[in-house]
Structure formats: C-alpha cells, structure tokens
Amino acid sequence: MNRIIRTLAVFAASAAVLGAQAQAQAPAARSDYPTKPIRVVVTFPPGGSSDAVVRMLLPRLNDKLGQQVIVDNRPGAGGNIGLSVVAKAPADGYTLGVGAAGGLTANVSLYAQMPFDPIKDFKPVTMLAAIPFVIIGHPSLGPKNLRDLIALAKAQPGKLSIAHGGNGTAMHLSAALLGQMAEVRLVEVPYRGSGPAALDVLSGQIPLAVVDLPSALQHIKAGKLVAYAVTSPQRLAMLPEVPTVSEAGLPGYDSTGWFGLVAPAGTPQPIIARLNAEFTAALNDEATKASMRGLGVEPAPTKVEDFERYLQSETRKWAKVIKTADIKLD
Template sequence: MRTITRMLAAITTAGFLTTGFAQAPAATDFPRQPIRMVVTFPPGGSADAVVRMIVPRLNEKLGQQVVVDNRPGAGGNIGLSLVAKAPPDGYTLGVGAAGALSANSSLYANMPFDPLKDLKPVSMLAAIPFVIIGHPSLSAKTQKDLIAMAKSQPGKLSVAHGGNGTAMHLSAALFSQMADVKLVEVPYKGSGPAALDVLAGNVPLAVVDLPSALQHIKAGKLVAYAVTSAQRLPQLPDVPTVSEAGLTGYDSTGWFGVVAPAGTPAPIVERLNAEITAALNDEQTKTSMRNLGVEPAPSKPDAFDAYIRSETQKWAKVIRQANIKIDQ
C-alpha cells in the first residue's frame, strides 16, 4: 500500500507478572514460560484483531503461549501502566496506540507512567489512515468548499471523531489549526458510531478510520473530502490527501505497536522483534490486515523509539495549541 510508504520508510531503518525480580534470562533461554500480551483495546477492534492474527505464529516460533490480556480504559493508560510496572524480563508486553505512547503525556495531567522512560519499544505493528467524511446534503463538495463553509460559520459546524484523545480527535484538531477554522469537535465511543451518525445526518462531518466508512463512500451515501495520510489510499484512489487538497504538509496517521518494560535486555527485545516482524511479513497476515483497513508496519526497536519521540513532540504542540485536556 502506497498510503503509508513514507511513514514506514521513516521508521524502518523492527508474561505473566512474576512476584520476584529475578535476573532476566539470556536470549538463548528465552522464553521459558508463557508471555502476557496486554492489549489496551477491547476485543473485536482492529488492534486486538491484528494481535490475534500474529499470536499463533508467535506461539509456534517462541515455543511458549502468548496470552492476550485485554485491558482497555483511560486512553490506554490502564494497560500500559501494568506493563511499565512489570518485571523487565520479556514476559509482560503491551500493545499501545499513538495516543497512549505519544499523546497522553500531554493530554493527561497525572500520568501513571512515562511512556518515554518506563517503556521499551519492540516493534510497530500497524498504521491506520483516516478519512474526513461528510453527509451528502452539505453544499461543500470539496475540502476547499468545506474550509470556506467553516470560515463562514465559525463555531457552528460540527465534526465527530472516535473519542477524546484518540488519533482521530487529534487529526481533527490538526485540521482545524492548519485550516484556521473553528469546528465543534464531538467525541464518540469509536469510529463506527461516528460514521453512522454522519450517515444518519445527525452530525455533518467526521474523521474516522477507513473500514467504518468505505462501503458508504463507495455507495455514495457519504462524501469523502480527503484522507489524512501522506499518500492516497488504493481503496479511494480519486480522493486526495488533506495536503494535496490545500493544507500542504498535513499528515496524520494512527498506529499501534508492541512495547516492553524499560530495562528489558536488548537480546530479548531483539528476539521478540524478529518474531513479530516475521509474523507481520507473512503474506496471508498482510492480506488479512489490509482487509481490516490497516497496513503492516514492522520496525526495528530503535526506529520505533525515534518515531514515538517525534510523534510525542508533534502532538504536544497540537494539544497545547488546541488546549485539549483529558480528565483521568
């Protein structure tokens, strides 16, 4: 998929809690017991689905069971806090998204952990492009029209998104800042409900993930103004990027990846990275992921770490300017 090519190029240069803090085993001995994979999303979502796609291969290659433990809540902070406080032995891993790993430190006044200090990146798993959609009844048919409409009605045009602090929320905020418009941001409990309310005409606009809107866009029931990624989507080849449509330099893509507790020995991190990368590069897995609307995005640990840090800086500026805060 060409959509995420530039972002992937930038980042690809890829237990159960124990009561004691015994010395971590050498990579040649790892793993010697089941691995707990704390997923900071509820069952059924794209991140949970991707994890469950690669778990059978990890079980086979690692010779131990990888047990999925869904711990959603607080924008990912609940699950990743467990990981941050776990022994750094490779037996407790976490799956977090852009929000929890890069934006939450600016969104939440009291973070239970420091993503940059308390976690060790292992590999990104996937990238998720978003699309700006509208109800067909709107007179605005292009992004240029949409911006003109928003400027003529400051503070009156609403845009739905998948929840406060999510990458969709931040994508909407970045759009407003770069377009110099004032939109009323309306949080929903997920991308699907936001898209359905635009479809029903209850809210005029939304920033949602592709699977939530694609069939309705193709049926002409929703207008796709632009995609938020740096490249066009093959599923919507005629829909421009936000940057192409006039906001030069705009680029916002959701993502999620695997982390371990800080201090996890490098050989163990490298072993985990190698097996996760191999699982993501499996052709059947790639196809299944793309059918979900996500792009496989394996990365080396150091590259993933650098990407998280750059995203943290980027979103801190957007959050500060938009004065977005989340009550924990």
Template sequence: MRTLARAAAALVLAGLTMAVAAQTTDLPHQPVRMVVTFPPGGSADAVVRMIVPRLTEKLGQQVIVDNRPGAGGNVGLSLVAKAPADGYTLGVGAAGALSANSSLYAQMPFDPLKDFQAVSGLAAIPFVLVGSPTLPAHTLKDLLALAKAQPDKFSIAHGGNGTAMHLSAALLAQMADVKLVQVPYKGSGPAALAVLAGNVQLAVVDLPAALQQIRAGKLVAYAVTSPRRLPQLPDVPTASEAGLAGYESIGWFGVVAPAGTPPAVVQRLNAEITGALNDEAIRTHMRDLGVEPMPTTPEAFEAYIRSETTKWAKVIHQANIKLD
C-alpha cells in the same frame, strides 16, 4: 591438585555464567504475555491475535493475549512498566498512551519515553474525512473555504475525546485556520452514523466505519489523513494533496517492553514480530481490516514515538484538550 580444583571451579563458574546469559538473551523459557490495551474485538486486538500463532510457533512458547483496556491505554501499560525487564511481558499500546496521553492527562502512571523499550510498530490506521452529500462543497478546498466563511457553523464528529480521530480533527482545524464544533461519539461507527442521520455535517472516522457508505454515495470522502492514498479509495486524495499541505495524521499501535530489557531479547522479539508482519497472508488480512502493517526496527519505533509525542503536545496545548 589445588590448581586443578581451582581450574575446574573456574570452568563451572564460566559455564554457569554462560547459561545465565543464554537464558537472558535466548527467549523463551516460559510463556510470553502480551498486554493489549484495548478490549477484544477491535482492530488492535484482531491484529495481535492474527500474529500470535506465528509468534508462538517461532518462539516455541505460548504467547498469551491479556486484554487490559482503560484510561486511554494507561491501565494496561502501567502493568507493563512495572513488570520485570526480561522480555516475558510485552505491551501493545497506541498513539494515545505512548504519545498523546502525557499531554492529555495531568497525572500519568508511567513515563512513555523512559519506562518502556520500543520493540516494533504493529499497524497504522488511516482516517478519512467524510461529510454529508447535502453540503455545497465537493472538494476539501471548497469545504474549508465554506467553514472559514462561517465560523462554528459546521460540526465535526470523531470517535471520542482524546482519541486519534479527535486529535486529527483538531489538527485539521488548526492547520486550515477554521472553527469547527467538535462533537465526540463512542467510536468511529457512531460518528459516521451521526453524519448519515444529519446530526453533524462532518466526521473523521476510520476506514471500515465509512467505506461502504462512501461507495454507496451516502457519504462524501473529502480526503484521507494518511501520507499516501489508500488502495481501497484510490480516487480520494490525501489532505495534503487536496490543499492542506503537510497535513498527516494516523492512528497507530505497536509493541513495547519494560525499560531495561536486554538488547538481544528485544532484537529477537523484533525479528519474530516483523517477520509475522511481513508475511503476505497476514498483510492481506490486515489490509482487509482497514489497517496497514507497520513493521519497524526498535530504533525507528522509538524515534517515531518521540516525534509523535512532540507533534501532539503542540496540537493538544493549542486546542486546550484535557481528559482530567
């Protein structure tokens, strides 16, 4: 009888262990919170809300969007870094908070490379270098030659200090060895309008802010910052094609979880997120917004974050950019 009792107890214990393991790896058993480090209405928020219905359906639990903007994404991601590593709290962070901010801020509330587990990329945002039609330069080579001959004469607008557009402009100046006056604005729209108004000669902006004016001939598109040409502007070369070999700079954002999240949970989340990003209707809708779907494996996204951190640290140090 004692032997049978011990065997029964062992079976019960094994069953409980398997149940706990199943709860740990088989998401979900409660709603999943996605902390979006941007305010409602922007590209990142729009993409997240685009995939949330599918994630809710596939996971069988409500996926809740929690917008927590501030400090270049540091506010929202600090909440994620402190959350339980169970897969029920995820963060949607961008190039700033996940790579550049560690070089821009003297103090960070988290370590982007240690406090998070990469889940998947979400989207890439290509930028375009635009200028006034009054400039006596029709190509990027002509423009850079003009800027080199007249240091600090030309102003270049961007979407704000420390943003991916600012860093793109800084990288352009460094690689071309030209001196441009950097002028921050509150977003791509105001930066593009500054060129139209004649307040600055150049700007690095996202595609939606400039596409209509480029097509109308009110802005000149010198180059796109992405590694490939954009379908919306097939005749506009990449900066690398146009004479600045090796230049590449895009905005991007993706999903992370707290460090220590079980691998099986990460893989399940990755499968559902990449499945949504590979849905043709969602891909088309994203491209209509001017963003490119960016599904990745967790390993590839982690490697990308590390490479971007190294890349932008060099640019930020050379340009002496600080946010505090």
C-alpha cells in the same frame, strides 16, 4: 606490603576472569528466551482492530517462539490502565504491551497526572499497524473537495460540527490538527467510536466526521458519504481516488492512527531484538498482510530504532497540538 599487593593482584585477576565468564554466559542465558508463556497486554477491548491483529499473529508467534503468547485485554483511560501494568512488570520479556498513539504519545499532554512516563518506562519493539482515517461529510453539505470545505468553514466560523471517535483519541487529535492547520473553527463533537460517528453523518445528524476507514468505506463507495481526504501521508489502496489532506490543500498534514508493541524499560537488548525479528516476520507474511488490510489496517513492521524515533517525534507533535487546542482530560 609486597604480599598484600600480590594478593590484591590475584584477587583482581580472579575478578576479571569471573567477570569475563559472566559476560560470556549472560548472552547465552538470554538466548534461551523464551522459556515460559509471554503475556501481551492489549490496551483495548476484545474485538477491536488492535486485539484482532495481535490474535492474528499468535499462531506464527507461538510456533517461532516455542512458547504460548497470551493476550490480556486491559482497556481504559486511553490506554493508561494497560500500559501501567506493563511499566510495572519485570523487564524480562515475559510481559509486553500493545498501545496506541494515545497511551504512548499524546496522553502525557492530555492528563495532568500519568501513572508512567511513556518515554522512560518503555522500550519500543515495533509498530504493528497503521490505521488511516478519512474525513467524511454528508452530500447535502455541498462541498465536493477539501478546499471548498475549508472555504465554507471560514465563511461560517464556529458553525460546522465535526464528529470524532472520542475525547483524546487519534481521531479527536486529527480533527484538532485539521482546524489548526486550516485556520478554521470547527465544533468538535465526541462519539463513542467511529461507527456511531459515521452513522450520524450518514443520517444527516452531523455534517462532518473523522473516522476510521472500515466505518465509512461501504457508504463512500455507494455515494452516500463524501470522502474529502484521508489523513495519512499516502493515498489508500482501497480509496485510490481520494487525496490525502496534504495533497488536498494542507501540505505537511499527517495524522495516522497506529498501535505498536513495547516492553518494560530495561528489557535486555537480545530479547528486544528477538521479539522485533519474530513480530516483524509475522507482519510481513503475505496472508497476514491480506487479512489485516481486510480489517482496514496497514501492516507496519518497524526497526526498533525507527519506532523509538517516531514515538519521540509524535510526542512532541501532539504536545503542541494539544496545548494550542487546550484539550485536557481528567
């Protein structure tokens, strides 16, 4: 019996030593990351703002990471197609995803069935950019500010139409949140993107729209469109005279479009930390910031834990808005 006890003690000591060696070696092995190209699945088609921003970061990322970062565009189903690829990928840091508010927060409430769980199946890395929207109207509508617009909508319940960039998009949800907080009934009309929606307001085909800034900026500056408010919590440098929705009469309103970087759940923390450091450094580069702002997007480098909390908060917020508005996508 004593011999057995002594033998087990030897085995236990050996196992402890081997375990300690393995723990000491694991971080060293991960510190070699990356040793091969990294694929970034972008859930939007080539040419869009998210695609353009990621490609803008590539030269710096390739240099700092020492490996090529490859963009793989997988658009469709509000981001679900591309993000499902990421959710099923090995959690080794070599497949990442760029998703927006839809795929990462709202779709779980919009779709009856989802191919992934946006909270459980991903590890947030960093937000990449914020895309503020602007509420615009045709000058012939009459109101010059948001309070007067809301008063008009209350006087004509269910008669004012507001265009947005497509069912389930952040612009759609922005319009729904506006109606709920202002307690007015607006007829929400989906378009295939901000551009067509802004053009129809410009031509007088529809009185109102929620669109991204690049689609409307030049027409606002020319006085051909009225900018009632921006949907972000702060005013925009490009439209400093236009108030936020919160300032203009609906305190607490915030509906900013954004897109961010995620990795499959289970990706080792040292890899997440490395990716966060390199992507946020690239976003903080002054030349990059200027180029992004030229596209109408605001750089939004974020700590991992802050991005994680934001995703959880936005998921809860939009679940309430979607349920109240009874929005469903199949």
